Amino acid sequence: MLSRALLLLSALASPSLGDEAASMAPLFSDLTQKFVPVGPVEVTSGILPEWLEFDRLVNGFGQYGGIIDGENSTFFEFDYLFDVLSYVQSWNIKDGQVSYGHSMTKSTYYNQTVNGERPMLRSFGGTTPALTPKEKMETIKATSVSDNYNVNIVDVGGKKFTISDTTGQVEIDPADLTTMSDFHYDDELDKQTMGIISCAHPTQLPNDPYMYNYQAQLFGNAPHHREGAHKLQFYRVDTTKEPLTREVMIDIDVQDLSYLHQFANTPNYLVLLHYPLFWQVMGIATSTEILPNMKWDASKGTKVQVIDKRTWTVTKEYTTDATFAYHHLNAYEEGDNVIVDILTNICDESNGDASCDDMNK
Ligand SMILES: *[C@@H]1O[C@H](CO)[C@@H](O)[C@H](O)[C@H]1NC(C)=O
Numbered sequence: 001m002l003s004r005a006l007l008l009l010s011a012l013a014s015p016s017l018g019d020e021a022a023s024m025a026p027l028f029s030d031l032t033q034k035f036v037p038v039g040p041v042e043v044t045s046g047i048l049p050e051w052l053e054f055d056r057l058v059n060g061f062g063q064y065g066g067i068i069d070g071e072n073s074t075f076f077e078f079d080y081l082f083d084v085l086s087y088v089q090s091w092n093i094k095d096g097q098v099s100y101g102h103s104m105t106k107s108t109y110y111n112q113t114v115n116g117e118r119p120m121l122r123s124f125g126g127t128t129p130a131l132t133p134k135e136k137m138e139t140i141k142a143t144s145v146s147d148n149y150n151v152n153i154v155d156v157g158g159k160k161f162t163i164s165d166t167t168g169q170v171e172i173d174p175a176d177l178t179t180m181s182d183f184h185y186d187d188e189l190d191k192q193t194m195g196i197i198s199c200a201h202p203t204q205l206p207n208d209p210y211m212y213n214y215q216a217q218l219f220g221n222a223p224h225h226r227e228g229a230h231k232l233q234f235y236r237v238d239t240t241k242e243p244l245t246r247e248v249m250i251d252i253d254v255q256d257l258s259y260l261h262q263f264a265n266t267p268n269y270l271v272l273l274h275y276p277l278f279w280q281v282m283g284i285a286t287s288t289e290i291l292p293n294m295k296w297d298a299s300k301g302t303k304v305q306v307i308d309k310r311t312w313t314v315t316k317e318y319t320t321d322a323t324f325a326y327h328h329l330n331a332y333e334e335g336d337n338v339i340v341d342i343l344t345n346i347c348d349e350s351n352g353d354a355s356c357d358d359m360n361k
């Protein structure tokens with residue numbers, strides 16, 4: 001029952017590469033149990049320092065296809081990691097005692113699959129077997145996105161939300177990992193039908209009541225087409241106030257919509273790196289898969305924008321070499337400078353033009 005938890009612990013402790021590879025394998029396979037109640041687990045080796053205390057909820061990839069409740073085989077499989085069904089883990093360490101539990105996230109998407117239905121929603125990388133022509137038609141017509149939020153869990157004013165790069169969130173009860181319903185903010189952003197893309201890493205500095213993130217409003221500038229067709233609406237949430245509400249602070253106009261998975265937040269600035277890996281919005285709208293519509297265009301370079309939170313204006317903007325990254329490691333201010341440390345992906349420069357179309361490999 002605890003094999004997965006213990007394997008994860010041993011992956012952290014293991015010095016040998018062979019063991020590491022073996023212990024990584026469960027990360028890329030279905031959970032053997034969909035639900036393990038949160039409870040104490042045995043520590044089989046080592047001693048936990050008395051001072052060590054943490055309380056952590058994480059999500060991840062729990063099920064690699066659709067399994068009908070009570071059956072034991074998938075009726076379809078996902079072809080790409082980003083689509084894998086989300087689950088939530090709870091880890092707690094206190095007074096030398098470890099407790100652990102996990103549960104599949106009971107999203108609308110998941111609930112459909114356990115009832116034997118194929119959700120008619122776009123996926124990143126498709127499924128095996130592929131959708132039938134009729135299912136494809138249904139999927140292309142869909143205007144909503146999946147609520148299979150498998151990328152990150154955030155605490156917003158005490159509520160635990162499981163989220164992804166698309167908008168929306170499902171609330172999780174950390175005590176027993178129950179999936180509460182889809183959470184909706186009572187605000188204007190929630191009503192935007194073209195507010196589909198967001199960022200899986202909202203950010204809040206210690207002792208700052210505000211959490212920051214953005215929602216991309218597709219064709220938000222149409223029909224004017226001033227600076228760009230779309231706009232990134234940067235908002236903040238005062239996490240000390242009920243009900244939680246998002247307040248739009250600045251609109252960033254963009255012609256091409258970058259895959260912008262994380263941005264930097266320092267006391268005075270937000271720093272955006274618009275990598276030249278673009279969501280081809282029209283392509284996505286007319287197909288069932290997103291991945292073939294993510295296009296790398298090195299000629300556009302990486303556009304850097306610095307937003308000053310004191311004035312809510314873009315104070316600096318320039319274009320640098322084409323690169324791609326998912327995650328930021330650190331950001332801080334040094335005098336008038338902002339230092340942003342990002343984990344860039346290894347690009348293929350064999351053809352003279354850095355190719356970072358990482359997702360499409
Ligand atoms: C489900 O399938 C696995 C292997 O595919 C097997 O080991 C397990 O016993 C099966 N469980 C049930 C309840 O049939």
Ligand SMILES: *[C@@H]1O[C@H](CO)[C@@H](O)[C@H](O)[C@H]1NC(C)=O
Nearest residue numbers: 106107108111179180181182
């Ligand atoms: C999915 O179904 C479960 C009951 O099995 C329910 O508790 C949960 O709220 C449902 N999820 C959504 C998003 O409606």
